[in-house]
Amino acid sequence: DGLHARAVAAGKKYFGTEISISVMNDASANNIAKNSQDFGQYTAENEMKFDALEPSRGVFNYANGDKIVAQAQANGQIMRCHALIWHSQVPSWVSNGGFNNATLISIMRTHIANVVGHYKGKCYAWDVVNEALNEDGSYRNSGSIWGSTIGPAFIPMAFAAAAAADPSTKLYYNDYNCDKPGSKSTGAQNLIRMVKAYGAPIHGMGLQGHFTTGQVGSASTLVQNLQAFANLGVEVAYTELDIATPSSNPNFNQQATDYATVVSACKQVSACVGITTWGFTDKHTWIRNSYPLIWDTNMQKKAAYNAILNAW
Numbered sequence: 001d002g003l004h005a006r007a008v009a010a011g012k013k014y015f016g017t018e019i020s021i022s023v024m025n026d027a028s029a030n031n032i033a034k035n036s037q038d039f040g041q042y043t044a045e046n047e048m049k050f051d052a053l054e055p056s057r058g059v060f061n062y063a064n065g066d067k068i069v070a071q072a073q074a075n076g077q078i079m080r081c082h083a084l085i086w087h088s089q090v091p092s093w094v095s096n097g098g099f100n101n102a103t104l105i106s107i108m109r110t111h112i113a114n115v116v117g118h119y120k121g122k123c124y125a126w127d128v129v130n131e132a133l134n135e136d137g138s139y140r141n142s143g144s145i146w147g148s149t150i151g152p153a154f155i156p157m158a159f160a161a162a163a164a165a166d167p168s169t170k171l172y173y174n175d176y177n178c179d180k181p182g183s184k185s186t187g188a189q190n191l192i193r194m195v196k197a198y199g200a201p202i203h204g205m206g207l208q209g210h211f212t213t214g215q216v217g218s219a220s221t222l223v224q225n226l227q228a229f230a231n232l233g234v235e236v237a238y239t240e241l242d243i244a245t246p247s248s249n250p251n252f253n254q255q256a257t258d259y260a261t262v263v264s265a266c267k268q269v270s271a272c273v274g275i276t277t278w279g280f281t282d283k284h285t286w287i288r289n290s291y292p293l294i295w296d297t298n299m300q301k302k303a304a305y306n307a308i309l310n311a312w
């Protein structure tokens, strides 16, 4: 029994976690990550991002990403692979290279062909494009080397390149603040229509799900949002779920309730294939001083654990 086992019993593909080389080097944390009853899926925290995999032009470094895939395979866990094209964690040779439109398109396609080719057959899904939208749902140009140099056309190009390199992985658009109906969620739906209009495949919408306690709201609102994506013919997943609670006044019961609400929403929508939390222990989290995860810093289960278990 466990978080993943319950998700599977509810008809889902997985309950999973983000993992990193630092977690793998922390034995007490890694013991939890290796329990395939709780976790049936991994996402690499940073190890498969552009700057990690292609630190200089044409030089690919797969060592850390491969270690994560190897541990997943040893435990029968699937991989969501993350992330091919994002405005952040881009190496300086790309962001400061002064490349024109045609050269940057070629750099993007070369990166995708190499990386997706390397992991061919090993990724259940790829986050092909990450965070390409502004809060109002318009395309992010300023602050993105891809958007500012190529324009939104980089998005369908990236999906087409990924499909060519591995025709059987699920291709996702992934973003934050698309978890409820609103302008950014509508923008993501328009992005999905745009990729399809260009004739490129897109199979999934990744909802990052970075929340704060009390902000999750009701399952019915989340369900309505999930269903709006499903109606476009794509699957959906919560890809980076964490629920911050202020360290000055943490509310772990509200946090447990909020985790259960997200699980319940996914459970109610058949197109929701699974949930990934962005880590599992408060010892290893990207959000400082807000205890957003399911195990505490001493690897003890918090209230959220049983709440998730029972919500499936």
Ligand code: XIL
Pocket: 045, 046, 083, 130, 208, 240, 286
């Ligand atoms: C975060 C990592 O957790 C940090 O270690 C890193 O410094 C920055 O990126 N959205 C994403 C993830 O898609 O890749 C980000 O991960 C969190 C926000």
